Amino acid sequence: MRRLKKVAIAAALALSTSMATLPAFAETLTFVSWMKGEPGYGDWWNEVIQKFESEHPDVKVEMTKVARSEYADTMFTMFAGGTPPDIVHLAAFEYQSFANEGWLEDLGPYIKKSGMNLDGWAGQSTCEWKGTTNCIMLLYTAYILAYNEKLLKDAGIEAVPTDWNSLLAAAKAATRDTDGDGVTDVYGLGVDSSGGSNMMHDMLHFVLDAGGNWTENGKPAFNSPGVIEGLRRFKEIYTEGLTPKDAAAGDMRQLLVEGRIAMRLDGPWIWNVMKKADPAVRDNLKLAESPLNPPVGGTSNVIGMPSDISDEKKALVWDFIQVATSKDMQQRFATLGSSPAPMPGLDYSAEIAASPYFELFAKANDKASAAGIDRLPKGLELEFNEVTKLVFREVQRMLIDNLSPEEAAANIQTAVERIAG
């Protein structure tokens, strides 16, 4: 019995000692993001969390990954079920639906109280919704041209395309059946034709270059001459077999690093994808300015907080946002993400020296920003997903029924006007 008592006391002591060595967190902030684990941006989030936790030793940030493809549904379910994450990370084209429901806190008073200066903060105007500031913009980016130098040279293209005509000519020359089995092995240009926002962005290159845009003064302009010309170019690339058909943007990136696609217009994130290519292909993969003018650009993702968490948690989340938007973390954003941060006035000389294409990304950003480009159609923010679907449906109808771009544009305009009211 005495022996049993000793064992019990020893066990209790061991348990209490081990409990004392564990960190006792007074609060946990939940944070859901699709970027967890991503090279570059995921690493930056880790540093932000680390810094915040070092400044708040009694608070733990619990970061969970949700895939981008199911992100909006998951966040929507969490908010609708009354259990939103404490730190809200959303794509710039989807936050409006959440803000419209009053689910996001107005950050205006917090910004004012803390004295945060958002003058010149890239893309911040997108975070204004119905007179309130619902988020802080985390990334504004512009598209560039990724190309396989060897594939272009093999096709007799020595110079990188600089406009639509040279891009089309290069795409035609580079599309080839290399082994003579009757099946195309290399495609000239990777254009998303699988539907979704990436297909809209890919088509927007042609529309912008033709002088159009999806909306004008907040009203649908799908039947404008610029959009019609953009549809004509998309149809030409698709029907002439210059792009793999019905493939998504992710597939295109993979095909590019496998040496199956000669060119692809994409965001700066493609640089991180290209780095993973097989060395034999990687040496031939290069980046250049988009031959289409102005380049597609736009807001990417935002950070905010839910309106119905406790005031104590709101104060902590605001501290987290301040860490993420602090000068040193913005500088780290540029370093780790290999792309310019939204904060103005940062010194990028170290990033330019370290990354061969950083200057290119910054230049593309400036060009798109100066032209006032945002890939999210102004005035159709709430209906963006539905508009995307309608555009996809009518573009498919154009391709399947061989409709003219004018007819397809008129169909899109009618359908969008019906839902936009």
Added chain:
Amino acid sequence: MIDFSSPKHRSKFGYMLLAPAVILMALIIIYPILLSVDISLQDVRIARVGGTQAPWTTKNYDWLINSEEFWNSIWVTARMVFFVGGTSLVIGLATALLVNQKFKGRALARLFVALPWAVPEVVATVIWAWMLDSSFGVINWLLLKAGFISEAIQFGSNATAAFFAVCFVMIWKGYPLVSIMLLAGLQSIPAEQYQAAKVDGASVWQRFFYVTLPNLAPVIGVTMVMTTLWVFRDFSIIYVLTQGGPIGATTTLSMLTFEQAFSFFRMGQGAAVGVVTMIICAIISRALVGRFAKSVH
């Protein structure tokens, strides 16, 4: 003190034992149904559980009746149920009859028949999506090499090809369950019935039509109900392969529900489609179960 062993209170004891299960069923089945009906009667883009209740309206059902997408999805679902259900039944019955015979390697054959059913649906569909890829898929390559086609089939942008591609993957994934259930049904048929039929001089086909099929009818009924409901509610195969396209050629009722509620954030309309789907499923289940149950007697 109630004496539950007395004939007067014996039934109460039964109800008491059933109560936990019934309450649990009500919580996990009936509550979501009521919630869906409630949301379908509200003009809301995004409904929030426990949030402010919008006034009831029939606006979502008005949209449903006048919506081209809804009637298209009814038509697509009906065609898919008919084609997938019918083909799965034929293949399932044929494979069940085959593996019910005694032959060398029967265990291996049974394993192969059941294999597609055991593979996780999303994993299998992603593999098929790559195989059916319009530009680099092995199916197109094989068909081109064999000379069956002169140019690649656009499974993603040809309405007919997309529909049959979805049906094909559904059949591949669904027939093993039919086969397993029918095999269980075949094994429960008394051997005496076949012996008696043989003694009476019945041919193979006569034994099949007058002994096997009548005995299998209840199992076929249950299997058809399960297959029909599976096709009605299946989402992942269509979502991964075609996302309901092209031009709505594979947009079933479940796809439309998801699209309205989670892609377009029109939860009221999505719930209305869901409620109508549930009613249709209930009617079909009742009709099929009733019909096949009667056929046993």
